[in-house]
Amino acid sequence: MIYKVSYVIVDRPHPGEIVNLETPPRVGDRVQLGGEQFEVIEVVDLIPPRGEFAYLHVTCQPVEQDM
Amino acid sequence: MSVTDLLRRTELFSGLTPEQAERIAVLGKEVVYNAGDVIIREGDPSDEVYIICSGMVEVEVSRDTIHDVPGPPQFSSLVRLGQGQVFGEMALMDRGVRSATVRCADDDTTVYVIPQQAFWDLCDGDHHIGYIVMRNIAFDLSFKLRHRNLQVRLAGDTP
Numbered sequence: 057m058i059y060k061v062s063y064v065i066v067d068r069p070h071p072g073e074i075v076n077l078e079t080p081p082r083v084g085d086r087v088q089l090g091g092e093q094f095e096v097i098e099v100v101d102l103i104p105p106r107g108e109f110a111y112l113h114v115t116c117q118p119v120e121q122d123m
Numbered sequence: 124m125s126v127t128d129l130l131r132r133t134e135l136f137s138g139l140t141p142e143q144a145e146r147i148a149v150l151g152k153e154v155v156y157n158a159g160d161v162i163i164r165e166g167d168p169s170d171e172v173y174i175i176c177s178g179m180v181e182v183e184v185s186r187d188t189i190h191d192v193p194g195p196p197q198f199s200s201l202v203r204l205g206q207g208q209v210f211g212e213m214a215l216m217d218r219g220v221r222s223a224t225v226r227c228a229d230d231d232t233t234v235y236v237i238p239q240q241a242f243w244d245l246c247d248g249d250h251h252i253g254y255i256v257m258r259n260i261a262f263d264l265s266f267k268l269r270h271r272n273l274q275v276r277l278a279g280d281t282p
C-alpha cells in the first residue's frame with residue numbers, strides 16, 4: 057500500500073505537505089516538515105482507498121506546543 | 124529501482140500495466156534541481172508536466188498579481204509537494220499559463236519532466252491509457268483541493 061498523505065498544521069501559518077509514504081503516520085509521531093518538528097495529533101482517511109493507494113489527512117501541531 | 128518502477132508508484136500511473144507505464148515514461152526525462160531553483164514560474168506559458176521522484180518543492184502564488192501591490196513580489200506558499208506528487212497538471216488540462224510558481228525546496232530534488240504535447244498525443248492515440256491517466260489526474264486535483272479546504276478550515280479554528 058502507498059499512503060498519499062496530506063499534512064496540515066494547526067497553530068502556525070504553514071502550507072502543509074502532500075507526500076507519498078510507505079508506512080502510515082500515527083498519532084503521537086514526530087515528523088519533520090520544512091525543517092520544523094511537528095507532532096501528529098490526528099490521522100483520518102480523507103477518501104476511500106483506491107487500488108494500491110490509501111489517502112490520509114494528518115493534522116499536526118508544533119512540538120513546542122506541549123513543552 | 125528503475126525510473127519506470129518509480130513512476131509506477133505514483134498515482135498518475137496507477138492502474139496502468141507496466142507496458143503502458145513504460146510508454147509514458149519514455150516520453151520524459153529526469154532533471155535535478157537544487158534548493159531555491161524556480162522550476163516553473165507563475166504566468167509563464169506551459170509545455171511540460173512534472174512528477175517528483177525524490178526531494179521536495181514548494182508551490183507559491185504571488186499576491187501582487189492579484190492585488191497589484193507595489194514593490195518586490197510577495198509570495199504566499201500554498202503547499203509543499205514531495206515524492207510521488209505531480210505538478211504542472213493544471214496547465215496540462217486547460218492549456219493555460221502557469222497558475223503558480225514552483226520552487227525547489229531541497230537540494231538534489233529529482234523530477235521527471237514529460238512534454239505536454241507528447242503526453243496528449245499518447246492519450247489521444249490510446250484512449251484506454253488516456254482515460255486512466257485523466258482519471259488519476261482528476262483524483263490528484265481533488266486531493267489537492269481537499270488538502271486546501273482542510274488548511275482553510277483549520278486556519279479558521281486557530282485563535
